[in-house]
Structures are given as C-alpha cells and as structure tokens.
Amino acid sequence: xxxxxxxxxDHFAQYPPFDNLxxxxxxxxxxxxxxxxxxxxxxxxxxxxxxxxxxxxRSGAVEVYLHNGQLYNQLGEGDIFGQFGLLRNHRVxxxxxxxxxxxxxxxxxxxxxxxxDEDENFADFVELTGSRLKSTVEQRLRDNDMIATRVRxxxxxxxxxxxxSASVQDAARLMTEHDVSSVLVLAPxxxxxxxxxFTDTENRQWRLAGMVTDKDLRxxxxxxxxxxxxxxxxxxxxRLITIQSDESVNEAMLVMLRNNIQRLPILHRRRPVGVVHLxxxxxxxxxxxxxxxxxxxxxxxVNALARLTPEIRAAFVRxxxxxxxxxxxxxxxxxxxxxxxxxxxxxxxxxLGEPPIPYCFMVHGSLxxxxxxxxxxxxxxxxxxxxxxxxxxxxxxRELAQRVSDxxxxxxxxxxxxxxxxxxxxWRQPLSQWKRYFETWIARxxxxxLLHSSIFFDLDxxxxxxxxxxxxxxxxxxxxxxxxLFLAALARNALSRTPPxxxxxTFVLEQDGKxxxxxNIKRRGVAPMNDVIRVHALGVGSRSQNCFERLDDIEQxxxxxxxxxxxxxxxxxxxxxxxxxxxxxxxxxxxxxxNSIDPEQVSDVDRHNLKEAFQxxxxxxxxxxFRYPSPGR
Amino acid sequence: MxxxxxxxxxxxxxxxxxxxxxxxxRTPALRRFYAAGLPAADTPVADAPLLALDFETTGLDPHxxxxxxxxxxxxxxxxxxPAAGHYWVIKPQRPLREESIAFHRITxxxxxxxxxxxxxxxxILASLAGHLVVVHxxxxxxxxxxxxxxxxxxxHCLFPLIDTMALExxxxxxxxxxxxxxxxxxxxxxxxxxxxxxRYGLPAYSSHHAKVDAMAxxxxxxxxxxxxxxxxxxxxxxxx
Numbered sequence: 001x002x003x004x005x006x007x008x009x010d011h012f013a014q015y016p017p018f019d020n021l022x023x024x025x026x027x028x029x030x031x032x033x034x035x036x037x038x039x040x041x042x043x044x045x046x047x048x049x050x051x052x053x054x055x056x057x058r059s060g061a062v063e064v065y066l067h068n069g070q071l072y073n074q075l076g077e078g079d080i081f082g083q084f085g086l087l088r089n090h091r092v093x094x095x096x097x098x099x100x101x102x103x104x105x106x107x108x109x110x111x112x113x114x115x116x117d118e119d120e121n122f123a124d125f126v127e128l129t130g131s132r133l134k135s136t137v138e139q140r141l142r143d144n145d146m147i148a149t150r151v152r153x154x155x156x157x158x159x160x161x162x163x164x165s166a167s168v169q170d171a172a173r174l175m176t177e178h179d180v181s182s183v184l185v186l187a188p189x190x191x192x193x194x195x196x197x198f199t200d201t202e203n204r205q206w207r208l209a210g211m212v213t214d215k216d217l218r219x220x221x222x223x224x225x226x227x228x229x230x231x232x233x234x235x236x237x238x239r240l241i242t243i244q245s246d247e248s249v250n251e252a253m254l255v256m257l258r259n260n261i262q263r264l265p266i267l268h269r270r271r272p273v274g275v276v277h278l279x280x281x282x283x284x285x286x287x288x289x290x291x292x293x294x295x296x297x298x299x300x301x302v303n304a305l306a307r308l309t310p311e312i313r314a315a316f317v318r319x320x321x322x323x324x325x326x327x328x329x330x331x332x333x334x335x336x337x338x339x340x341x342x343x344x345x346x347x348x349x350x351x352l353g354e355p356p357i358p359y360c361f362m363v364h365g366s367l368x369x370x371x372x373x374x375x376x377x378x379x380x381x382x383x384x385x386x387x388x389x390x391x392x393x394x395x396x397x398r399e400l401a402q403r404v405s406d407x408x409x410x411x412x413x414x415x416x417x418x419x420x421x422x423x424x425x426x427w428r429q430p431l432s433q434w435k436r437y438f439e440t441w442i443a444r445x446x447x448x449x450l451l452h453s454s455i456f457f458d459l460d461x462x463x464x465x466x467x468x469x470x471x472x473x474x475x476x477x478x479x480x481x482x483x484x485l486f487l488a489a490l491a492r493n494a495l496s497r498t499p500p501x502x503x504x505x506t507f508v509l510e511q512d513g514k515x516x517x518x519x520n521i522k523r524r525g526v527a528p529m530n531d532v533i534r535v536h537a538l539g540v541g542s543r544s545q546n547c548f549e550r551l552d553d554i555e556q557x558x559x560x561x562x563x564x565x566x567x568x569x570x571x572x573x574x575x576x577x578x579x580x581x582x583x584x585x586x587x588x589x590x591x592x593x594x595n596s597i598d599p600e601q602v603s604d605v606d607r608h609n610l611k612e613a614f615q616x617x618x619x620x621x622x623x624x625x626f627r628y629p630s631p632g633r
Numbered sequence: 634m635x636x637x638x639x640x641x642x643x644x645x646x647x648x649x650x651x652x653x654x655x656x657x658x659r660t661p662a663l664r665r666f667y668a669a670g671l672p673a674a675d676t677p678v679a680d681a682p683l684l685a686l687d688f689e690t691t692g693l694d695p696h697x698x699x700x701x702x703x704x705x706x707x708x709x710x711x712x713x714x715p716a717a718g719h720y721w722v723i724k725p726q727r728p729l730r731e732e733s734i735a736f737h738r739i740t741x742x743x744x745x746x747x748x749x750x751x752x753x754x755x756x757i758l759a760s761l762a763g764h765l766v767v768v769h770x771x772x773x774x775x776x777x778x779x780x781x782x783x784x785x786x787x788x789h790c791l792f793p794l795i796d797t798m799a800l801e802x803x804x805x806x807x808x809x810x811x812x813x814x815x816x817x818x819x820x821x822x823x824x825x826x827x828x829x830x831x832r833y834g835l836p837a838y839s840s841h842h843a844k845v846d847a848m849a850x851x852x853x854x855x856x857x858x859x860x861x862x863x864x865x866x867x868x869x870x871x872x873x
Contacts (some may be wrong), residue, residue: 003842004706004715035713037835037852039859059836101834101859103852106712201839205743 003203005030008105011058015078015605017125023246023268025119033105038098045096051085052109054126060102064094074099074611077604083126086112151252151266152245153323154281155274159184159265164209168221168235169228171212182213182263184272185236198270208272210236211265242267245274253281296339302403305343306410312336313587316374320584326576327548330371337372337413338363338462341380344407345463348400356393357385360464361404362472364420368460369530370546371576374583375593377416378408379455381427383468388430397428420455431468435475442479445489454493457534460545473543480538484628487539491628494531495621499524502611503599521582522595525575525610525617532620533568535628536560547572560623568620571613578606647671647793647872660786662755669762671793672868679710679864683795684764685851687843688774691725695780699725700750704843705760708851710864719760720844722747751785761792769826769850771796771873793872797853800871801829804861829853833860 009030012018018026033056038044044062045051057079064073064081075081084093086109116123161184162171175183189197189205196207212232220226220235241259243252245268256264256278266274292308292315299305315336319329345361365379366372382397401422409415422428429437441453457476461469480486500508500519507515519525533547533554542553548569555565583593585601602610648671655667672681685706692698706718724747757778768774775794782790801824823829826849827837833856838845858864862871 002720002844004704004718004845004848007838007845007848008715031716033715035708035715035848035852036711037833037855037859039856042859060834101856103835203842 008033011078012056012105017119017122020121021115021119023244025115029107029111029115032108032111034108036104036106038102038104040098040101043095043097044102044104045082045092045094047092047095049092050090051082051092052090053082054080054086054107054109054112055082055096056080056105056107058103058105060098060100062096062102063099064096066094076608079608080126083112087127150246151243151249151276152268152273154249154252154276155245155266156280157274159272159275161186161272162232163187164231164233164236166232167229168212168217168226168232171232172217175214180275181277182211182275184208184265184275185210185212185232187233196270198267198272200271208240208242208265208267208270209233210240211263211275212236213263240265242272243276244268249281252276253278256281292336293339296336296343299343300347302344302347302407302410305340305407306412308340309412312412313374316580317584317587320580326371326573326580329580330366330369330373330546330576333374334367334370334372337367337376340411340413341367341404341408342463344404344411345400347407348403352396352400352403355400355464356396357387358465358468359384359397360466360468361422361462362459362469363462364455364459366458367462368458368545370460371530373576373580374587375595376413378405378413379416379420380404380408380422380462381420381456382422382429383434383465383472384428384430385465385468386430386432394425394428398423398425401428418452418455431471434468434472438472438475439479442476442483442486445483445486447489447492450489451493451496454490454531454534457490457538458530458545473545476538477541477543481541485631487535487628488630490531490538491535491624492630494528494535494624497523497528497531498621499528499614499617502614503597503602503607508599518596518598520595521575521579521597525614526572526579528621529568529572529575529617532617532624533572535624539628564620564623567616571616571620574609574613575617578602578610648674650791654789658788660788662758663782663786663788663790666758666762666790672765674869675867677865678858678862678868678871681709681765681868682763683708683710683767683851683854684761685713685767685847685854686761686774686794687768687846687850688777689841689843690773690777693772695776698777699723700777700781701725701744702843703757704845704847706844706847706851707764708855710855710858713848713851713855715844715848718844718847719756721753721757723753724749750781754782754785758790765868765872766792766794767850767854768794768796769829769846769853770798793868795854795868795871796873797829797850797857798824798826799873800854800857800861804857805829805832826850826853830856833857 005027009026012021012026012030018029021029035058038060040060044055047067057075057077059077061074061076062079062081064075081094081096082092085091090109116126157180160174160178160180160182162174164185164187171183171185175181185208186206187209189199189207197205198208199205210232212235216235221230226235241255241261242265243255245266252264252266256262262278264276265272266276292311295311296305296308299308312333316329316333319332324332341361341363349355360383362368362381362383363379364381366376367379382401384393384397388394405415405421405423415421420427437453438456441450441456457480459469459472459476500510500516502509503519507517508519510516530547533550536554536559537544537550540554540557540559542550542557544550544553551565551569551572554560560568578597579595582595582597582601586593599607651667651671655664655670658664658667685708687704688700689702690698690700700723702723703721704718705720706713706715708714722743724744766774771794775791779790782788805824826846830849830853831837833853835849835852835856838849858866
C-alpha cells in the first residue's frame with residue numbers, strides 16, 4: 001500500500017461507519033478519495049445542485065442547513081455529509097458551508113454504492129438516519145458476540161518486537177522492561193520471501209521470523225545451558241502461526257485450540273499489530289457477575305460482605321471493558337445490589353428473629369429501574385402489613401431498617417441524602433398509608449412536592465411480601481394515566497435539568513452559549529432522560545420500571561412519533577455508557593468514581609455521539625412540554 | 634527567448650520556450666513533453682491542470698547528489714487526485730550515503746531493486762506533460778530533474794512552476810511589519826511545508842514520503858489560493 005493511501009486509511013479507520021469496514025473495503029475507500037480544501041465561510045454544497053460524492057471531513061468543521069435556512073447540524077472531523085442526496089435524487093438536499101478551514105475527502109458515488117451493497121452496517125448508517133449514535137450503539141450490541149467481534153478488539157498494546165540478531169539476554173531485558181511474556185522476532189526483509197515482508201511506520205522492511213516466550217527462555221536457553229549472548233535466531237523455530245486482524249475472536253480461539261498454542265500474533269496484512277493470549281479470550285467470554293452473586297449469599301456478616309466491595313468494583317470494570325451494554329451492566333449491577341440487600345436483611349432477621357407481621361422491603365431509583373451503576377445512594381422504604389401497630393411492631397422494623405441501611409453504607413452504598421430510607425419513619429408505613437401517599441401525589445400534584453417524590457415512581461420489591469409493592473405499582477399505573485394534571489406536573493419537573501449543546505475539545509458549550517469546564521453526565525444527561533421516559537411510561541399506563549422496558553411499552557402504545565422511541569433508546573444507551581465508562585476509568589486510576597466528565601478526556605468520536613444524544617434529549621424535552629401541557633400556561 | 638528561463642522577468646516567455654524546444658530537442662520523450670505545451674499565460678489558475686511534484690534526494694546539490702524517489706499528484710482547484718498520481722523509487726547513479734538512508738527511510742534493498750533514472754524518465758515526462766507543476770521550494774525538483782535529464786540526454790528539461798514556499802514567503806515574510814519584527818530579532822514564521830500547512834488548518838501527516846509530500850503540497854496550494862487569491866488569477870502571476 002502506498003504511503004499516502006495509508007495516511008488516508010488510518011484516519012478513516014478511527015470513525016464510524018468506516019471503523020467497522022473490512023480491511024479490504026477500507027483500502028478501497030482510501031484508494032479512491034479525492035481531496036478538496038474549503039476556506040472558512042465558503043459554501044461547499046448548494047441546495048439542489050447535482051451531487052455524486054460522499055463527503056468526509058478530514059479536518060475542520062461545517063454547518064448543515066435546512067431548506068428554510070435554519071441551522072440543522074454542525075459536523076466536524078470524521079463526520080460525513082452528502083449521503084441524503086446520493087441515496088435519493090442525486091441533488092443536494094441540505095446545503096453545507098465551511099465554518100472553519102476544512103479539508104474534505106471526496107468518496108465517489110461508485111465506491112459509496114459498493115460500500116452500501118457490501119457492508120450492512122455502512123448501509124444502515126447512511127440509510128436509516130445517518131445517525132452515528134445509532135450505529136455506535138448497535139455496534140456495541142453486536143460486539144458482544146464473539147463470532148461478530150473482530151480479534152483486533154482484544155489488542156490492548158502494540159506488539160513488542162526485537163531483531164533476530166539480538167541476544168536472548170536482550171530479549172529477556174526487553175520483555176522485562178515492557179512487562180510482557182512474549183516478544184516477536186524480526187529479520188530484515190528481502191525479496192526472496194516477499195510475501196512475508198512488511199514495512200514498518202519508518203518505511204523499513206522486515207520479515208516476521210518468530211516469537212520467543214518466557215517458556216522458550218526457560219526450555220531453550222536456561223535448561224540447555226546456552227550463553228546469555230546466544231542470538232535469538234538460534235532459538236526461534238518452525239512456522240509461526242498468525243491470524244489476520246479482521247478475523248473473529250471465535251476464529252482466533254479455534255486457531256489456538258487446533259494448534260495447541262497460548263499466544264497468537266495478530267497481523268494487519270503482513271504487519272504485526274498485537275499478540276492475543278488465550279486468557280484474553282477466556283476473560284472476554286466469562287461474565288463474572290453470576291459468580292459474584294453466589295459469593296454474596298455465602299457471606300455471614302456485614303464485614304464479610306463489605307470486603308466484597310473491591311470485587312464488585314472489579315466486576316463492574318470488567319463488564320465495561322468487555323463492551324457490555326449499559327442495559328446489561330445495569331442489570332448485572334442491580335442484581336448484585338439486590339443480592340447484597342437481601343443478604344443484609346437475612347442476616348438482620350437471623351439476629352432479630354422472625355418479623356412480627358408481613359412486610360416488604362421496597363427500593364426506588366436506580367435499583368428499582370434495574371440500571372444501577374457503581375456509585376449510587378441507597379433509596380429504600382418499607383411497606384408493612386395493614387395490621388401494623390406502631391407501639392407493638394415498630395421497634396422491630398426500625399431496628400431492621402437501621403441494620404440494613406448501615407450495612408449498605410458499609411458496602412459502598414452511602415446513605416440517601418434526601419432521607420429516602422426505611423430508617424425514616426415516614427417511609428416505614430403500612431400498605432394503606434403508602435396507597436394514600438401515592439393517591440395524594442397523583443390527585444393533588446404540586447410540582448414542588450413532586451420534585452422530591454418523583455423518585456418513588458420507580459419502585460420495586462426486593463425482599464418480603466412482593467404483592468404489597470405490586471399493589472402500589474398497579475395503583476400508580478392506573479391512576480397516573482388518568483390524571484393529566486399529575487402528568488403535566490411530572491413533565492414540568494422533567495424539564496428542570498437540561499442537557500448542554502455539546503462538548504468541545506476543552507469545554508462544555510451550554511445552550512445559552514456559556515462555557516463550562518466539566519459536565520455532570522448523570523444530572524445533565526442520564527437522569528433527565530430517565531425523567532422524560534418515566535412521564536411517557538406513566539402516561540401510557542406502563543407497569544415497567546426499567547427505562548428500556550418502559551420504552552418498549554411507550555412504543556407499543558404508539559405514544560410517540562414513529563422512530564422517536566428508537567432515538568431515545570440509542571441516546572439513553574449512549575449517555576449511560578459514557579457515564580459507566582467514565583466510572584470504570586476512575587476506578588482503574590484509583591479515583592473515587594463520580595459523574596463529572598472532563599471534555600478533554602472524551603474522544604472525538606464520543607464527542608460527536610454525545611452531541612447527538614444531547615440533541616435527542618433536548619428535543620424530547622421540548623416534545624414533553626407540548627404533549628403534557630400545564631393547564632393555564 | 635531567455636537562456637535562463639528561471640529568471641522571473643522572462644517568465645512570460647515560457648510558452649515560446651516550449652514551442653522552440655519541441656522543435657529543437659533530439660530526444661523523442663523531451664520533444665513530446667514540450668509539444669504538450671503549457672496553459673497560456675493568461676489562463677485563470679482555476680482552469681489550469683496542475684501537478685504537485687516532490688523529490689527525495691540524497692542532498693541539496695543537483696550536481697553532486699541524486700534523486701531517490703519521486704511523487705506526483707495531479708490536481709486542480711476543485712480536487713486533488715492521489716489515485717491518479719505516481720510514485721517511483723530510483724536507483725541513484727551515486728551510492729547512497731548512510732545518513733540519507735536514515736533521513737528518507739528508504740532501505741538499501743529497496744533502492745537496489747529500483748530502476749535507474751533513465752529507465753523511468755519517459756514515464757516521468759509523460760506524466761508531467763501538459764501540467765503546470767507545483768512544488769514546495771523550487772530549488773530541488775526543477776534543478777535536479779534538469780541535471781538528471783542533461784546527464785542522460787545532454788538536453789535541458791525546464792518548465793515553469795509554482796512554488797508554494799515562495800507564495801508563503803510573499804504573504805508571511807515580505808510585508809514591512811514582519812521585516813521590522815525580523816529587524817528587532819523576532820523569529821520569522823517558518824515557511825517549511827508542515828508549518829505552512831498548519832497556518833491553514835491542514836492536518837499533519839506522519840510520513841516523510843515523496844507522494845505524501847506531493848499531496849500535502851497540493852492541499853497547501855488549494856488553501857493558499859482560497860485565502861490569498863482569486864480563482865481567476867492568471868497563472869503567469871504565480872509561476873516562476
């Protein structure tokens with residue numbers, strides 16, 4: 001491949017939908033581009049002009065306008081435009097103007113059509129919405145599948161390489177320095193074996209001659225009594241088995257099993273790009289949360305449970321690193337949270353004795369929604385049997401609540417600052433009282449009061465008489481949808497936290513043009529999205545608590561314009577995944593995980609997706625205002 | 634007609650020089666090259682067929698050093714077409730010194746396999762024919778090509794060219810304020826290719842390679858015209 005094609009290709013390879021193309025298609029795109037420069041302020045595409053090109057932004061930024069001249073979108077490095085016209089009448093649908101000095105790669109129509117024909121992901125990306133967010137999210141879903149996942153995703157570092165003329169001692173030193181258990185051995189390339197020769201980034205030619213592992217140093221050097229200066233060429237041997245970077249993880253595993261090897265060099269064409277170890281694949285495969293849950297039920301004291309905190313965090317990081325979706329992670333972490341809580345209740349009951357009357361431990365917020373992450377307050381309450389007599393029974397339940405709450409705090413789920421805990425007498429009440437609470441909130445909605453109680457509208461049973469909570473869920477589902485005043489008040493609250501316009505390299509751009517240094521992704525993204533979805537869900541009488549399940553109910557009820565629930569689903573998935581990845585990053589760097597995101601830590605690609613997700617959230621909030629209007633406003 | 638076509642004031646004589654050489658040259662490839670002609674001096678730059686050209690050489694002196702590789706990318710003000718370009722590695726008549734190998738990262742074996750200059754000269758001239766050449770720094774490509782053709786055939790190969798470095802100097806170095814700053818000891822801005830590109834928001838390329846540099850030069854020229862000139866500018870105002 002010529003050097004200039006490699007330059008172009010390497011850029012495409014970073015951005016969706018190109019990042020997922022096969023190597024062959026990627027080369028074809030890179031080899032076909034023409035290049036064009038536009039000064040800031042110049043028009044790139046005029047409306048209705050003929051167009052036979054897909055445009056890709058190599059550097060700079062452009063604005064896309066609607067027919068009425070209104071700004072539709074801002075695009076930057078790695079974005080594409082022109083696809084709408086290409087797919088329809090070959091005329092420019094949305095005019096485009098450069099807002100910065102901009103360098104464009106022009107992809108000819110013939111190649112565009114090949115891409116659409118030969119790569120389903122590419123076709124979806126440009127056809128359905130042109131939405132990068134959708135493609136990114138779907139990609140993550142697909143990536144969970146070992147068969148679909150390309151082995152290059154398992155590469156965590158550049159391969160460590162050494163020349164075969166170096167000594168075994170040099171190799172051992174290099175391996176120690178890089179903390180690796182294998183090193184690839186290179187010989188200078190020459191024409192005889194040109195099919196195995198590759199060119200490195202410095203334009204030097206090499207042949208991959210073999211691999212030396214810790215075991216080779218033991219077996220072929222130490223055990224043989226070979227001197228430290230033995231050249232590597234004397235101990236490398238046989239044919240080296242390798243795999244192409246666009247083969248599947250599954251195929252890589254089969255190759256290792258078939259050949260009885262532990263390590264497999266990964267090549268892009270003939271150039272080594274990494275080494276994958278069998279344990280990388282096993283780790284990729286195993287989901288450890290099930291093991292963690294069984295471990296929780298084996299613990300017999302609060303202290304023993306609290307010692308599981310590092311393991312819970314490690315399981316969380318692993319899930320994020322393995323590319324699990326936020327929905328899967330939410331479910332896994334919630335099942336951990338619920339198990340922990342159940343175990344704490346069991347331990348408390350064992351000491352306090354049987355409960356005097358039936359009761360149910362109820363949770364709210366993220367645990368009820370099954371979307372718990374790693375940093376989360378406890379939100380819980382107790383629903384007691386209607387035979388409850390405070391003088392006779394409350395001492396027991398107060399003590400039970402206290403133990404569970406203290407235990408949760410010890411296990412890394414801090415006390416709820418808003419006091420939504422069963423230790424609070426107000427939230428430790430018989431079923432009939434709980435029904436009155438909900439009836440009052442729904443019948444006489446006061447936005448101020450609702451602001452503090454909307455968290456109760458995500459509710460689920462964790463332990464005990466689950467039917468108590470089911471009765472409450474039924475009550476909410478039937479009453480709420482019949483109360484426009486309540487829905488309007490809830491909708492108004494759902495507009496109180498708005499997303500920013502987007503992230504730029506070093507700052508957060510707010511709707512009013514102000515700049516901020518960081519953004520709380522929970523408060524400005526995930527939580528308002530939950531709020532929006534909750535209003536619609538209650539509006540259609542859904543009994544689901546999980547946001548994704550609520551979206552299914554909303555879709556079935558036809559409550560939103562077509563395609564809208566899909567957009568909300570992608571946006572929620574992406575906003576959540578940014579939050580989870582941030583928290584995993586913090587844990588890995590031994591910082592307490594939080595929700596505060598610094599734009600400089602966000603990749604270009606994620607920045608684009610975030611902008612789109614914020615836009616979807618903002619539009620959904622606007623629609624909410626119109627769908628559930630406040631009376632007299 | 635000028636004996637030294639590089640003299641700027643004689644530049645309007647380029648078409649005549651080409652016409653004369655097309656008759657006078659004995660080497661068929663050179664005759665064809667000159668006969669393909671040039672855009673007329675008053676052609677707007679937007680209409681001119683352009684070709685970005687970059688050489689890697691073993692040094693700076695066309696009489697002592699040799700060409701190692703050649704990159705060409707045809708373009709115009711609308712688009713740059715790397716796929717229609719060319720790249721040759723050339724086996725120099727003089728042995729390659731170690732330091733130039735390190736500099737160009739072209740290996741001995743690559744050079745050993747490469748054809749000598751004479752073997753690819755016809756292809757090179759055919760690709761140049763009919764285009765207005767654009768280079769970054771005029772002191773390399775034209776003198777080296779001329780010296781190599783002279784050594785091979787005893788005839789001149791000269792042509793007008795646009796120098797993006799000279800254009801950059803016109804706009805970044807020549808005005809009085811900058812002269813004053815230079816007088817006061819302020820470092821003038823760099824007009825090297827990568828630094829010049831940076832001023833137009835053009836991305837940095839990682840490799841040091843004749844075709845990548847030719848592509849980079851074409852992008853820089855498009856940017857310079859967009860910022861400083863009209864597309865109607867006659868080529869004679871730009872070529873040297």
